[in-house]
Amino acid sequence: MEVMEDGNLMDKVLILIQRDMEYYTEKQSVLQEKICPGVVGGKLDFPRSASFAAVKLVLWWEDEFVAAYKKDSGFLQQQKPTKVSNDEHGAGIVKTSDPAKFTAAITKSSDQLLDHLHVLTQEALDHADLTVLTGTIGAAALIKNCLWCYVQRSEGKQAGLDELQKYQKKYQEMGEALAERLLDLHSRLLSLYILQDSEGLDWENERVFCESERGSYVIQMWWLYMQGTKDDLWNTVPPKMAQRVFAGMLNESLTILTVRYSHAMPSKARSQLYTVDISNLLLCVTKLLPAICNTANEFTGSQLNTQNKMLRDIHSKCQELLTCLLLRGSDLHVLYKMFKRGYDQIGILKPKLPGPSPWITFTMNHLYPELDLTSASSFIELLVLLPQPQPNWAQLLKFICMDECKVGKIFLNAALNELKPKCGVFLCSGDGSCKGVDTTSTFLTMKHYHDIIMAFTFLVLTIGNEREYRQLLLKFITKDATWMKSFDKRHVWSQQRPPWYEAIVQLAKPLMKPISDIVINAVKTGASMYQASSIVLTAFTQLWDCIGPELFIISSMLQDLLSTSVVPMGNSVLLQFLISGLYSELLESSTSNPPSVTIHLEDDKGNKAKDSLFDGTKSTPEEIALAVAEALCGIDEDNKHTEEINALLHEAKRATEDNPMNTEGIRRATHSDNVLEVMTSLLLSSKQGKRSLKILHHFMQNNDEWLMDILQGKSTELKPTLANKKSKGLLHTMFYIGDKPFDELLIGNWTPNWQQLFTVPMGLNAHRVAVQIFARWDLKHGNNQETLVNIQKILKPTSA
Known part of the structure; x- marks a missing residue:
């Protein structure tokens, strides 16, 4: 459907509604747009799809909001560029507005769309057209949520704010009324025919x-x-x-x-x-x-x-x-x-x-x-968890943590059994890398098992305690005879890491991007590689309070188990994790200009460091990132940064002592619903936490029969799979x-x-x-x- 993108909002809305009605008259359906599955549901109950008219109107409203408040509303997740039009002389003109004009335009267009949706609803009910009815429901839900966002973002109590709230309530009432009509329609079909x-x-x-x-x-x-x-x-x-x-x-x-x-x-x-x-x-x-x-x-x-x-x-x-x-x-x-x-x-x-x-x-x-x-209890929780219309993350977390992480151990054991090298043919490396290369198989590949292990490891690291670290993680990690290999400082650059190692590195992820930007900016302005290494260590020390105690504690546990024949970076497992994470971040650095940040810097002798042969002032950010990454691999050579490393380790220990880990750990998830919600929010607050829950949920949904058999104590030969679960068919x-x-x-x-x-x-x-x-x-x-x-x-x- 083509609509004009320039001009006054009210003129565009009138044409949009007219075109939408013409489409319905011709096709007897409502043109719909899908909504990102990542935002579907939630507290505001976002729809899975909404009419094209509703989606287009929301986009136009966002332009009006940016013009009125000089910032985006946050409703579109990503900031949308401000609309720029051309005058008769061809000069760019930024659209201008103010909160009062914005409120007036939104309320008028809301009223017009509301009338349009009422017409479509009546048509749907007259013809018992469930497709059109669900389309209007999605439109009403989307507009209601958008208006709610504008009410929350509006500053003060300017004129017209009550009008926004009034229309938000109207769309909410409309959605509830349509749900009642949908229920009534299905109930009538059941009672009169079925x-x-x-x-x-x-x-x-x-x-x-x-x-x-x-x-x-x-x-x-x-x-x-x-x-x-x-x-x-x-x-x-x-x-x-x-x-x-x-x-x-x-x-x-x-x-x-x-x-x-x-x-x-x-x-x-x-x-x-x-x-x-x-x-x-x-x-x-x-x-x-x-x-x-x-x-x-x-x-x-x-x-x-x-x-x-x-x-x-x-x-x-x-x-x-x-x-x-x-x-x-x-x-x-x-x-x-x-x-x-x-x-x-x-x-x-x-x-x-x-x-x-x-x-x-x-x-x-x-x-x-x-x-x-x-x-x-675990089996019944699974029965309730699987058929939900949207993932219940708190319930998922409770299910995984029940009975001292019984289900989590099942996931780990399944992954461990599949990761064991079983090839055994001539020239086999024995590291399991020969497994999972069949891309045509519906069963999980090695990467999928890596994701599952990484997801569960990150979950335990985030909400567990020291006892659970030992029972769940260390016991699992040390089953691999080659686990210490990852801590050899000569392998700090390697990107082929065990999944549990990568999960531990993710704990320091919040520090990696800022420190990467800082050091790239410093080298760009003339800092040497020696100074860049000092900047990295100093930045880790000064920003350590942003990291919880989990990283230091798990690093200390692994340090105690490490053989004397394996020497990590700076003889510290913690430093090995940090440098590994920053090395990866530098490799992925973007081309955008890093922000200017000042770090107080002195070398190990308190003197100005010698100039580097690498001239960062004439290099691109990508070249600087690669140079710094390689320099970090030798950060502990010749004891050049011993004092800075010791200062970092001392700061990490002090911060952990001042902010000790919760002693109850995972058991809290099954004791109180309020605590469970807090723990779930903690996981969802990080990108890796969201990804971990989604990986575990997806794996569980596609392997429900396999998991149910295990929870019932049955022996099963089924293999877990990550392929989308196929329906058994209408006849079944x-x-x-x-x-x-x-x-x-x-x-x-x-x-x-x-x-x-x-x-x-x-x-x-x-x-x-x-x-x-x-x-x-x-x-x-x-x-x-x-x-x-x-x-x-x-x-x-x-x-x-």
């Missing part, structure tokens, strides 16, 4: 359904629709909104199904269909429920948030369905035995105990028969609940232990039990007088 089947719902029919070869179509079609809709919601609307809509769909459809099955009076021929349907339904809900939960406790019903009424409703309805299944589907002789014991001996009539809901225990024991629910989704086929009660693959179920405390009262039991056809019409008498004795007060 959940209707005159043949399968004819419970009083004396003929068996489908020759007793299958359950009803309703549950199967409902399962398929819910799965497909979840995928659509996850890929279209903002993540949090998608989760709310899907939760509403599940809750409302479950209401219909629960009322239907709890009040049904099936004939003898349809009684088996009744129990098969309920069993299928409970298994389906067990698979769908994790997508709308935030914690394992919410999924199991152990500690439901009192504010999350929807989850409480879902658990209560599923518990009602389990009651129907138990009291109507259990064998008659089981009923006879249980009710012969007396009221006090019937477990289901006793108050429910703390812990997982009985219905979730019932289905989980069938779906995962080898799983011990009492000690399966239709006829399977996870890995279990539909109608397992019918085909004999599942025989519940009814007698044991009767011993589970469920908090039922005699009236509820009586209603369900006396609806059984075999008690109403069969010759089972003794069983009926025993039941009536116990439930006599309520069965009259």
Whole structure:
């Protein structure tokens, strides 16, 4: 779609809306633009895509903001150049504005786009067009977030700020209203079409359904629709909104199904269909429920948030369905035995105990028969973590850190096994470099395993303590017989480093760019290579307070384990890490001019250093960076910088003593949700921390079956892979609940232990039990007088 880029904002907006409406009229769709996955979701719930009109308007608004405030708003992540137009004489004119004009232009254009979105919304609802509806939702979400950013960035309370807040609220309300309409649309489709089947719902029919070869179509079609809709919601609307809509769909459809099955009076021929349907339904809900939960406790019903009424409703309805299944589907002789014991001996009539809901225990024991629910906290956390519409970084961190980093150790062991040299053929170097070179393989290459090890190492370094360093990192590092090789000062220039080594170097990353700029600028203005080395050491010393205690502590631990035959730079593991990191930074230095920074410099004798043969004043920044990098490789030769090195090490030790490491370490992640959020924010505050969490999350998503088997204690021959996980196909989704086929009660693959179920405390009262039991056809019409008498004795007060 072509729109003009020059001219008054209001004129451009009118033409933009006109062109967008013309596009809809012609194509019956909304032109959309994708949004970077890195910002999707979050606290503001950014959409995955927005209409072209909304995206273009935001870009124009940013030009207006820069003109009014002489700075960028920060909404576009990267600063956008100020718009420059030409006058009639060809001279460049920078667009000018002020906060009042900016606010007036934004509110007017917001109002015009709002009217346009209302028109598109009405068209979408009239034609039940979900594509157009989700497109308008994305546009409303994007504009709402942009207005929120402008409100936060606006200075003071200038005129018109209230108007910005008013329109921000309007777009927020519009997004919420559209989400309600989306939910209403899906709920109507479910109730009017999916959940209707005159043949399968004819419970009083004396003929068996489908020759007793299958359950009803309703549950199967409902399962398929819910799965497909979840995928659509996850890929279209903002993540949090998608989760709310899907939760509403599940809750409302479950209401219909629960009322239907709890009040049904099936004939003898349809009684088996009744129990098969309920069993299928409970298994389906067990698979769908994790997508709308935030914690394992919410999924199991152990500690439901009192504010999350929807989850409480879902658990209560599923518990009602389990009651129907138990009291109507259990064998008659089981009923006879249980009710012969007396009221006090019937477990289901006793108050429910703390812990997982009985219905979730019932289905989980069938779906995962080898799983011990009492000690399966990691497994259940994984079930909840995987189907989320957006990564929950705090939950991911908790999962990795649970049970003393059980999952993290699994990742490390998998990577270590693959990195072991297994080639063994003639001329094999034995360092594992011959592995992972097959680029056509779907399995992880050596680089991928390096990334996983580096990610987990950085995570432990950032939030762990000394004990965890020893148990998790040093134990892993020293498994490699050649680990000390990395600390030979002759290899300080090498860029082929072990992943754990690179992760440790990343701790000093905040210092590398400033020091690189400083030393390049110094050499550019005439400093010698000797002075450049002094500048580096002095800068490390003066800026050391910017580094936490983790680098010094892990360096000291490795120093203690280092053999006397290996000599690191300046005989210091810490200095080896620092010079390695700066060497890499200098190699990657950009061509931009470094800032002018003054460093107080003296050589080791307090005199002016001798001039270098390298003339930095006539060299490019790239040449200077390479020269300095090579000079750093000999920084400890001839004891020229001994005092400066000692000063750096002394400063690092002093700073660590003044700022000791937290003693609780990783265990804090599982003790308090507030502390977990702080630790997650700490990781996300650095580029390497973000990358580490994303690598671990991606690896886990694509290897969920492999990881689940390990957490269940199964032996598996599956290999982890980094390829995008492939769907098992529509037919598998239709006829399977996870890995279990539909109608397992019918085909004999599942025989519940009814007698044991009767011993589970469920908090039922005699009236509820009586209603369900006396609806059984075999008690109403069969010759089972003794069983009926025993039941009536116990439930006599309520069965009259």
